[in-house]
Amino acid sequence: MWVFLSGGFVSIVAHRDLPDHLMVRARDPEHLRQIWPSAEVQLTPSADYPARVVLARGEVSKRLSEEIDSMMYPNFKASLTDESYHDLCLDVWRVHALWGASQPHVHREPPVFITSFEGQSTDALGLIPEACIVHADAASEEDRTSRNLRMDLGEGSLTLCDLLDFRATLAPDHTVVTLCRHPPSFVDGGPTVPWIHRYFRAYDTRIDPWLVAIEEVRCLIEEGRNVLLHCVHGRDRTGVVAYAVLRSLGYHHEEAVEQMCLHRPRMASVWPQRLSEPKAVQLGSIMSSSK
Helix, strand or coil: CEEEECCEEEEEEECCCCCCEEEEEECCHHHHHHHCCCCCCEECCCCCCCEEEEEEHHHHHHHHHHHHHHCCCCCCHHHCCCHHHHHHHHHHHHHHHHHHHCCCCCCCCCCCCCEEEEEEHHHHHCCCCHHHHHHHHCCCHHHHCCCCCCEEECCEEEEEECCCCHHHHCCCCEEEEECCCCCCCCCCCCCCCEEEEEECCCCCCCCHHHHHHHHHHHHHHHCCCEEEEECCCCCCHHHHHHHHHHHHCCCCHHHHHHHHHHHCHHHCCCHHHHCCCHHHHHHHHHHHHHC
16 A cells, blocks of 8 residues: 655555554655654665554554544645655656546546646745745845836736745735746745746646746736746746737837846846747747737
């Protein structure tokens, strides 16, 4: 039996010599210690599962029942705070999803986004891995003093940033749109703002995630929202989505690139070339012709 819990992954099998006991195994001994803190973990470095404990069947059953009774999360992957374990579970989910989609009784398109969420910034606080918080805390002085400026677009506006200068850029009237896996490190005790999470990879060759994200940002601006758009580096996904939004609002290529560089100066040496590459040109052309 394979069991994925917020505290870790274990493999449970019958004990060969003790009928009333089970062998609970793990690849990370800390997973066993998280789930059974008082158990004596045996280490066999050469084994497939190098960490294991022997427990009575009733003890294992009781502990798993406690996990079920105390479950509060609406999404398992979002409950994982260890980054490497989260990535492992995401890989397992992805392989399983592909297998499920191949079954003859299933007839549906793959999801547009890897993860998708709408709520408030307070909903993101518990999802940020500790490593990301430390990373944000270690931001340089330049990152702590944002030079990102708002582009006023009709009744709304668009501001572009990355994870490091996010804190310095965030304002109380922003609606945050996140395009990367990890939520930004919202300032503790700072403003509570609307938060939209649309995670897809920068190298995603499908056009749907890009078009959906572009259209969503455009609609938010047309509703009068002040959108703060970001990904990890505030460069690739952020740049292409923002560029296509501007093209949809009537900006020509040169004008769109110029405005983006003026309002996020640190990308001034990157975006003129990046936004002339095929993906940006294709999406800009599509959005320009649909305005």
